[in-house]
Amino acid sequence: MSVxxxxxxxxxxxxxxxxxxxxxxxxxxxxxxxxxLPLYLWLAERIDVRPWADQVLSLFPLNMNFAVDLLGAxxxxxxxxxxxxxxxxxxxxVVGVLLQAVxxxxxxxxxxxxxxxxxxxxxxxxxxxxxFIGLALLLFAISLVFVLAAFLIITLGGARDRYIVLGxxxxxFGYLVAYGTGExxxxxxxxxxxRNPLYGFRRGIGFAFGHLGSVSGLGIIxxxxxxxxxxxxxxxxxxxxxxVVWLGIIAEQVRSVIDIWYKSLRLSTQFALYRGKxxxxxxxxxxxxxxxxxxxxx
Amino acid sequence: xxxxxxxxxxxxxxxxxIPALPVHHAAAASKTTPVASYSIQASWDDQKKxxxxxxxxxxxxxxxxxxxxxxxxxxMNGFRDTNTTWMREALAGGGxxxxxxxxLDKLGYIDINSFKVASGPALSAxxxxxxxxxxxxxxxxxxxxxxxQLDIAFTVQMPKTIARTGYEGDYVxxxxxxxKMTVYYVDPQGHGKWNNIxxxxxxxxxxxFGTYDVSVTLPEKLVIAATGIPQGERSNGxxxxxxxxxxxxxxxxxxxxxxxxxxxxxxxxxSQTGINVDLLLYYLPDVAQETDLYLKSAENALVxxxxxxxxxxxxxxVVVVPPPxxxxxxxxxxxxxxxxxxxxxxxxxLIANVTIxxxxxxxxxxxxxxxxxxxxxxxxxxxxxxxxxxxxxLYGKEKSALDLPYVYLGAYDxxxxxxxxxxxxxxxxxxxxxxxxxxxxxxVKPALVLATLEGYLGEDRFLKVLHTYWDRWKFKHPRTEDxxxxxNEASGENLDWFFDAFVYKTTILDYSLNEVTMQxxxxxxxxxxxxxxxxxxxxxxxxxxxxFADGSVKNDRWNAKPAHEVLSYTSSSPAVKVELDPDRxxxxxxxxxxxxxxxxxxxxxxxxxxxWWLAFLQSLLRxxxxxx
Numbered sequence: 001m002s003v004x005x006x007x008x009x010x011x012x013x014x015x016x017x018x019x020x021x022x023x024x025x026x027x028x029x030x031x032x033x034x035x036x037l038p039l040y041l042w043l044a045e046r047i048d049v050r051p052w053a054d055q056v057l058s059l060f061p062l063n064m065n066f067a068v069d070l071l072g073a074x075x076x077x078x079x080x081x082x083x084x085x086x087x088x089x090x091x092x093x094v095v096g097v098l099l100q101a102v103x104x105x106x107x108x109x110x111x112x113x114x115x116x117x118x119x120x121x122x123x124x125x126x127x128x129x130x131x132f133i134g135l136a137l138l139l140f141a142i143s144l145v146f147v148l149a150a151f152l153i154i155t156l157g158g159a160r161d162r163y164i165v166l167g168x169x170x171x172x173f174g175y176l177v178a179y180g181t182g183e184x185x186x187x188x189x190x191x192x193x194x195r196n197p198l199y200g201f202r203r204g205i206g207f208a209f210g211h212l213g214s215v216s217g218l219g220i221i222x223x224x225x226x227x228x229x230x231x232x233x234x235x236x237x238x239x240x241x242x243x244v245v246w247l248g249i250i251a252e253q254v255r256s257v258i259d260i261w262y263k264s265l266r267l268s269t270q271f272a273l274y275r276g277k278x279x280x281x282x283x284x285x286x287x288x289x290x291x292x293x294x295x296x297x298x
Numbered sequence: 299x300x301x302x303x304x305x306x307x308x309x310x311x312x313x314x315x316i317p318a319l320p321v322h323h324a325a326a327a328s329k330t331t332p333v334a335s336y337s338i339q340a341s342w343d344d345q346k347k348x349x350x351x352x353x354x355x356x357x358x359x360x361x362x363x364x365x366x367x368x369x370x371x372x373x374m375n376g377f378r379d380t381n382t383t384w385m386r387e388a389l390a391g392g393g394x395x396x397x398x399x400x401x402l403d404k405l406g407y408i409d410i411n412s413f414k415v416a417s418g419p420a421l422s423a424x425x426x427x428x429x430x431x432x433x434x435x436x437x438x439x440x441x442x443x444x445x446x447q448l449d450i451a452f453t454v455q456m457p458k459t460i461a462r463t464g465y466e467g468d469y470v471x472x473x474x475x476x477x478k479m480t481v482y483y484v485d486p487q488g489h490g491k492w493n494n495i496x497x498x499x500x501x502x503x504x505x506x507f508g509t510y511d512v513s514v515t516l517p518e519k520l521v522i523a524a525t526g527i528p529q530g531e532r533s534n535g536x537x538x539x540x541x542x543x544x545x546x547x548x549x550x551x552x553x554x555x556x557x558x559x560x561x562x563x564x565x566x567x568x569s570q571t572g573i574n575v576d577l578l579l580y581y582l583p584d585v586a587q588e589t590d591l592y593l594k595s596a597e598n599a600l601v602x603x604x605x606x607x608x609x610x611x612x613x614x615x616v617v618v619v620p621p622p623x624x625x626x627x628x629x630x631x632x633x634x635x636x637x638x639x640x641x642x643x644x645x646x647x648l649i650a651n652v653t654i655x656x657x658x659x660x661x662x663x664x665x666x667x668x669x670x671x672x673x674x675x676x677x678x679x680x681x682x683x684x685x686x687x688x689x690x691x692l693y694g695k696e697k698s699a700l701d702l703p704y705v706y707l708g709a710y711d712x713x714x715x716x717x718x719x720x721x722x723x724x725x726x727x728x729x730x731x732x733x734x735x736x737x738x739x740x741x742v743k744p745a746l747v748l749a750t751l752e753g754y755l756g757e758d759r760f761l762k763v764l765h766t767y768w769d770r771w772k773f774k775h776p777r778t779e780d781x782x783x784x785x786n787e788a789s790g791e792n793l794d795w796f797f798d799a800f801v802y803k804t805t806i807l808d809y810s811l812n813e814v815t816m817q818x819x820x821x822x823x824x825x826x827x828x829x830x831x832x833x834x835x836x837x838x839x840x841x842x843x844x845x846f847a848d849g850s851v852k853n854d855r856w857n858a859k860p861a862h863e864v865l866s867y868t869s870s871s872p873a874v875k876v877e878l879d880p881d882r883x884x885x886x887x888x889x890x891x892x893x894x895x896x897x898x899x900x901x902x903x904x905x906x907x908x909x910w911w912l913a914f915l916q917s918l919l920r921x922x923x924x925x926x
Contacts, residue, residue, distance in 0.1 A: 028919055028920060029916065031915075031919060032912050032915040032916040032919060033912065035915050036908055036911050036912045036915060039907075039908060039911050040904060040905070040907075040908035040911075043904045043907055043908065044901060044904040047903055047904055048899035048900060048901055048903070048904055049814075049895050049896050049897075049898075049899050049900075050891065050892075050894060050895065050896065051875045051877060051894040051895070051896055052891065052894065053900060053902075053903035053904070054900075054902075054903055056903050056906065056907055057902070057903055057906045057907075060704065061702075061703065061704050061705055061706060062704060062705040062706070063706065064700065064705055064706060064707035064711065064715075065706075065707060065708050065711040068707075068711045068714045068715045069711075069889075069890045069891050070891070071715065071718050071719060072714065072718035072887075072888050072889050072890060072891070073889045073890075073891040073892070075718050075719055075720075075721065075889075076888050076889035076892075079721075079722075079806075079888075080833075093915065093918070096915065096919060097918070097919060100919040100920070100922070101922070242906070243906075245902050245905050245906040245909060248906065248909050248910075249909045249912075252909060252912065252913035252916070255913070256916050256917075259917070259920055260920070263920070
């Protein structure tokens with residue numbers, strides 16, 4: 001299976017199986033809305049009746065005079081013992097991130113199984129939920145080891161430049177190893193029907209390093225797509241005026257859908273590559289056309 | 299027999315050639331009695347980076363006290379080694395040098411080679427030098443109105459430019475470079491004490507007025523600019539030349555030289571104030587494209603500050619643009635300032651800011667000679683204020699500090715940005731070295747306080763205060779209480795409560811508009827009730843404005859005597875919004891965002907911000923939550 005072949009198959013899958021990755025978008029939206037509510041209510045109470053409120057929407061050009069006023073209001077709040085409730089706004093964010101990871105563990109299993117067509121979507125979600133939670137914890141622990149090692153290097157090296165560079169490089173490498181191969185780990189578990197996260201991690205690392213050329217080639221294609229996605233998203237932000245709120249909301253949701261489509265593209269193409277490199281043939285969904293035998297009569 | 303025709307032609311030639319002769323402006327009659335005058339002959343060694351010089355100091359005891367000793371500043375000793383007061387404070391991260399690197403291998407100092415009394419009471423012992431101070435004990439006290447003449451030979455080792463003075467390659471700036479009398483600082487009764495304060499990193503300078511006659515011998519290749527009126531340059535035939543200057547009614551003498559200085563000149567006149575000034579710009583090729591901006595900024599400053607305070611007192615003014623990044627930039631001397639070579643990408647207003655600020659110092663402290671060491675707010679605060687005021691006038695209030703395609707900021711809000719994050723720092727009254735947050739205390743908050751005072755008094759009364767201050771205290775040494783006395787008199791109102799709150803204490807000004815309710819009355823009119831509050835202790839009356847649906851406005855003023863009050867207004871059209879200090883006359887107020895209320899709520903802004911936060915959270919959740 002060539003890299004371009006895997007890409008083509010995976011790309012087609014993202015459009016055929018759109019219903020399987022939409023729940024990822026919906027989970028993302030619902031969680032973000034719940035986390036936004038405290039901020040919105042706090043803000044509405046304070047700015048709905050302020051003559052300057054429209055200025056908060058006009059970001060370009062940046063009015064630093066207003067930014068200074070915001071700083072003054074912040075300081076006044078601190079002095080009056082009425083600061084911005086940072087903890088009340090931050091805690092939902094932390095909780096939301098954790099819930100998002102849980103949602104991804106749930107829905108990604110369903111998406112990957114939908115590419116195989118072995119079991120129903122929701123059955124697959126339930127089947128792979130706990131193993132993927134285990135995999136996420138394993139990957140987090142491994143990346144944490146790298147981060148701690150980096151911290152030790154920097155600290156023991158007296159925070160000198162070369163030790164900082166070494167430490168940061170190690171942390172980034174650890175992140176790439178843990179999470180870059182994490183998707184292949186997930187795919188390996190589903191394809192090989194192995195629920196053990198350790199198996200998945202070993203297979204993922206083994207596949208990535210065993211097919212380094214193909215994995216890197218696909219990675220480059222996906223990176224280029226990511227750049228296009230980012231440019232497109234940025235263009236939307238620039239084109240849509242800040243002051244037309246409803247248009248901004250729609251534009252942001254279009255960006256979110258595209259981002260999640262991209263995530264499904266990563267999974268689909270990597271899935272195709274993994275399957276293509278395996279000895280077992282790809283499970284092809286065939287529509288077999290029944291042909292009636294022709295009887296020739298004389 | 300003389301040919302009449304030949305005489306006539308000769309006379310005509312003389313008349314025509316007169317403008318071609320070097321024009322030395324006749325020194326105007328001295329405007330003050332010189333207290334500390336200097337005649338200095340200095341020689342600059344370009345290789346060793348040293349000045350060797352002799353000076354005759356003529357000092358008049360203008361007080362009513364007998365002076366048994368004299369004190370002099372030797373500022374260059376502040377750079378002698380890392381143990382001096384100045385260096386210890388600088389290396390600890392203080393002063394404008396914070397963040398700049400000091401070349402510890404190229405420090406500086408001043409040595410006194412000989413010290414004699416030319417006339418007057420003899421010395422009772424050799425002068426004693428402690429860092430940047432020299433005590434000169436006298437056998438007999440110097441009587442009131444008696445003069446003494448001192449002959450001093452000295453050598454200055456210039457540092458690689460630190461804190462306004464030094465060399466960089468072939469460029470040299472000599473500031474505070476010669477032995478200088480300290481001020482015998484007297485009260486209104488003529489009794490006082492010496493301002494014998496060690497030089498600190500946050501401290502600037504303080505000196506008496508006098509006459510300076512200075513000659514500087516330097517390599518011919520160097521172009522020199524200096525305080526004073528040039529009296530001529532002569533070549534010495536040995537590769538050096540000697541440039542001579544004369545200055546009256548000044549407190550200092552600085553000079554600078556570089557081989558590639560270019561010059562441009564402009565005549566600045568103003569019929570309103572009568573000033574007639576030769577403006578000269580000395581610059582290096584780096585800023586050749588921006589010369590018009592430097593000249594224009596200095597010209598505007600000369601004209602407007604002459605109108606606001608009083609006429610600029612000399613007929614020559616030099617602006618020097620040093621090399622980019624030079625620590626000698628951004629400083630004032632009599633009749634000469636250094637601006638900064640800033641990249642034009644930062645915008646015109648930033649470049650104008652430095653030139654205008656330094657030019658403003660011609661009024662304070664170069665003429666209203668306040669003590670920069672013990673009351674820095676009196677010169678830096680006033681200068682910062684008038685600079686911001688002029689920038690607002692030239693560039694508009696919204697964009698007078700920064701005006702770039704993607705971001706803008708007004709001059710008063712630039713000051714506010716430094717103040718609002720730390721409004722309780724310290725009172726602005728106090729010396730320059732013992733209290734923290736020097737920038738806020740000396741520059742920022744005083745500028746905002748003066749702007750607020752103008753907002754309260756109104757432009758006419760405020761300018762009357764400035765004019766009176768100028769007329770009464772030019773060529774003298776006013777203190778804080780002197781300015782307050784002038785403000786009280788010229789404004790026609792006792793403002794002690796204002797200065798007590800903002801100068802001597804750390805009072806914060808803050809109002810809020812808490813509630814607006816509106817009711818339709820019988821007969822179709824509307825009654826609007828406005829709840830206003832003063833959140834701090836200073837009862838400064840404040841403007842209030844109601845805007846109505848038909849476009850009309852009602853302006854009122856709340857006296858702010860009670861801490862809370864409900865004000866009622868009746869109108870034929872419903873009110874749309876209410877604002878306190880709508881024209882932002884009180885830039886020292888901390889929180890401006892609670893000064894206005896609309897009658898009807900508008901949910902769009904909160905929804906808009908909420909949607910941005912939603913989008914951000916969605917991205918964050920995807921990046922972190924989907925990892926793996």
